[in-house]
Amino acid sequence: MKYLPGMGKTVWILVFFALMLPLSWAADTPFYVNLQNSPLYVRAGFDSAALAAPDFRPSAAKNGPWREFTQWKNVIISKINLPGEANFPRRPFLSPFGRPEQEWTIAIPFTMEQEPPAFPGIFLAAIGDNWEMYLNGTLIRREMHLDNGSEPQVRRIREHHSQRDVFFPIDRSLIIRGDNLLVFRIVGDPTDQTIGLQYSAPYYLADYEYIHQKNSENLKMILIGVFMLVGVYHFLIFAIQRESRYNGICGIFSLCMGFYFLCRTHGIYRLIPDTWIVVKLEFFFIFMALPVLAFYTETLCLRRIQTITKIYSGLCAFLALSQLFLVHSYGSDALIVWQILAIPAFLWILVRNILLPFVKEVQKGNGIRTALWDSYPGNMLIGATLFILFAMADILNALFLHYPHSLNRYGMCIFVLAMAVMLARLYGRLNRELEAKSVLLENIESPAVSLEALFKARRLTDREREVARLMVNGLSNNQIAEQLFISEPAVKFHITNIYRKFKIEGKNSGRAVFLGKLLK
8 A cells, every 4th residue: 555645745845834824914004993992881771862972971871771891801791790680590500591582782982083094994803692783873784683573572583693803894984083982782692601792802993904904814714724635635545544543533633623713714604604503513623623632642652542532532522412402502611611621631632642652662762852753652742742832822922912813723733734744654654664565575485585494593483473474464463463362562572572583673673674674
């Protein structure tokens, strides 16, 4: 079997571009109004009388049905106490049932001290669920999708629009110098944690061209394409060599990451308008990513799936499948459970499946550099280290720098590419071993070569001769163990003795070297 020609070089090229792709920064803009520097007012119900700036009195709102926020980062309806909401509905954790939809009004008065640009726009980090937006009394965007019930208070949502990275242009004539008022009418389940302005930042007005450039998703789509390409590449390898299960598992993991990041783009809403479907798919892919990664590392490094991994995978599969059919609030609760379990699961994969096998490779006498470069655990340790460094950079950015770009997707992309490089090198080595075996078998047919005499000269035991013959025939350690009815550690013990008797030691050990010795 030969691996796909040229794929190893292709993967290296993808690694280079993943590391060197420049981020597309938008040029600075003189017109920028940060809405989070203005006060924010929330009330239950929708009052159309409060739509225009002259009719809205912040001083009176403080003592009325409004709740005032002078400093705000996010406004999640289910987490704030509104006046007159003593009986605000609460939902038990992991309850599969939601609550009837209600309405709220969010008002943000702001002052304009400069002329707006020719094409102004607005950017909202996130808003949900069904909503409409008014600027100085004029409707500028509507995402209301309710049924045709006669009573507004009992209308049900037929399509959900809880969106991230919402931006669109605004008619310049609607923005005036002086006092302005931005009002949101929001409808949704009062226990849903996505109802309101749920992200911390940013919410602002600026030149629309600036907003459009700043939120370009070209680089994101390139990275998603890399995930998809690597996933398809591994599936092609798995289709050629069905016994290499780790290739199929690696392909599933890469595609899970690709679809997960695709669900986090605002372009996905053009394909799937109902955002609850998008979020459920996003949860499904991220819930299944860690179990698939655990299966991959254990299949490749430990040659077996451990019981604790099967239990954890079953729990994640239950969370992933159940949230597809239940209310969105249940999915948010399931995400909390998954996040709690993800930390020990990731540490288990890193230590038990990668770090400890790497230490064993070093203890064999190969040296740290050789173990990093020429072993599965070493290659995965390199990729995991890069991902952790990118994650730490994101944490430092969130704590101190507050820059809007996230590096997690780049770290995960490099990790997936590192796995692809590792398996490409693996199949290159297997290809060389198979070519050497083919030449050996051709020479064995000649009477001039006596394999048994060579084994006898090296003083191989009867069991070692049986193992050596099966190695020449191309059987794996597991296949040799099954055919001889012995354990796989026993096979490894006999192979170690065979290598020692053929004076194959250290970094020069391996089947390719053994077959080369037989050829000589």
